[in-house]
Amino acid sequence: MINVAIVGATGLVGETIIKVLEEEGLIKKIRLTLFASDNSHGKLLTIGKIDYRLTSLNEDALRQKFDYVFFSAGDEVSKEWAKKFVKSGSIVIDNSNAFRREKTVPLVVPEINCENIENTPKIISNPNCxxxxxxxxxxxxxxxxxxxxxxxxxxxxxxxxxxxxxxxxxxxxxxxxxxxxxxxxxxxxxxxxxxxxxxxxxxxxxxxxxxxxxxxxxxxxxxxxxxxxxxxxxxxxxxxxxxxxxxxxxxxxxxxxxxxxxxxxxxxxxxxxxxxxxxxxxxxxxxxxxxxxxxxxLRRGAAYNAVETFKRLIKFEIKNK
Ligand SMILES: NC(=O)c1ccc[n+]([C@@H]2O[C@H](COP(=O)([O-])OP(=O)(O)OC[C@H]3O[C@@H](n4cnc5c(N)ncnc54)[C@H](OP(=O)(O)O)[C@@H]3O)[C@@H](O)[C@H]2O)c1
Structure with missing residues (x-):
């Protein structure tokens, strides 16, 4: 099973990512972990019939070896945590503005330039909505x-x-x-x-x-x-x-x-x-x-774009295994 995390799961973009994953039938195919701020730590979020416990981000999260991490918690959280997750082996799909201008980070709209993910970049930026x-x-x-x-x-x-x-x-x-x-x-x-x-x-x-x-x-x-x-x-x-x-x-x-x-x-x-x-x-x-x-x-400008990128990344990885 693919191990996926969402950072900022309680936010408008995070909750829409969850909705789109559900609509695409992907929730059943992934092991999902949800992160938010200290304010949400310990709260439960029900998706389908399953309760997920929200946790705040800490160094333990890095030991969970996520295959993919969606970031939707703002620039500062992405700047602090995205590269740490990459170091622990994850591929990051980032909704913030933190890395969009970096030359080595592709800015992906899947219908336009999804070939940019084929050299398996570690951070992929979702463009601005x-x-x-x-x-x-x-x-x-x-x-x-x-x-x-x-x-x-x-x-x-x-x-x-x-x-x-x-x-x-x-x-x-x-x-x-x-x-x-x-x-x-x-x-x-x-x-x-x-x-x-x-x-x-x-x-x-x-x-x-x-x-x-x-x-x-x-x-x-x-x-x-x-x-x-x-x-x-x-x-x-x-x-x-x-x-x-x-x-x-x-x-x-x-x-x-x-x-x-x-x-x-x-x-x-x-x-x-x-x-x-x-x-x-x-x-x-x-x-x-x-x-x-x-x-x-929230959909075309964020969650749907990110999930479409995710779908293409999985397909690409399966093809190359
Ligand atoms: N809204 C849009 O249309 C849109 C479109 C494209 C891109 N974006 C980008 O997507 C990101 C999220 O936007 P949003 O509209 O979803 O914002 P939002 O509704 O304000 O949600 C922010 C999320 O970040 C979490 N968070 C805050 N501080 C955190 C921390 N220190 N550690 C972990 N999680 C933390 C919040 O958790 P709590 O609930 O616990 O506070 C919440 O889940 C931003 O970078 C934004 O620029 C937004």
Missing amino acids: STIQLAVVVHRLLEISDINKIIVSSYQSVSGAGRPALSDLVLGTNKFFDVKIQNNIIAQIGGVEENGFCTEENKIMFELNKILGTKINILATTVRVPIPYCHGESVYIKFKNKVDINLIKSALRCSHITLLEDEIAFPSIVAGTNQTYICRLRLVKEKELMLFIVADN
């Missing part, structure tokens, strides 16, 4: 023409910032955010960095090119909006060559994308699915396209 949904769409469009420029403005749900942020939306408090998020929008996600862009914007601008192996000029504005789940993105794309709208539509019709031609992709429809939805497709001039993308940040 707002990057993944943009990447799956841009990847398909690159089949038609090179792209010179992308301008993206995001409408990001509160769950993207974790459970304490979601509580602020539900309760009308501002314990996590500096201001109340209810009836509000916050046009900056993370601190402003040296180039004038905020952290979330720089993540999209760096990560998209790393995943696609491109040097596209990408400009992002990221905004937190008061909805619980799903990120929306208004996207402008300037192609290098003239493009045909019918070719674009056929490139965008694939198993992991839902293209809506006459409807709107409401978060209320998209939430709970693993699909990337596209609506409002407009070819403005022969080289310029506008569209709106919506995906569930």
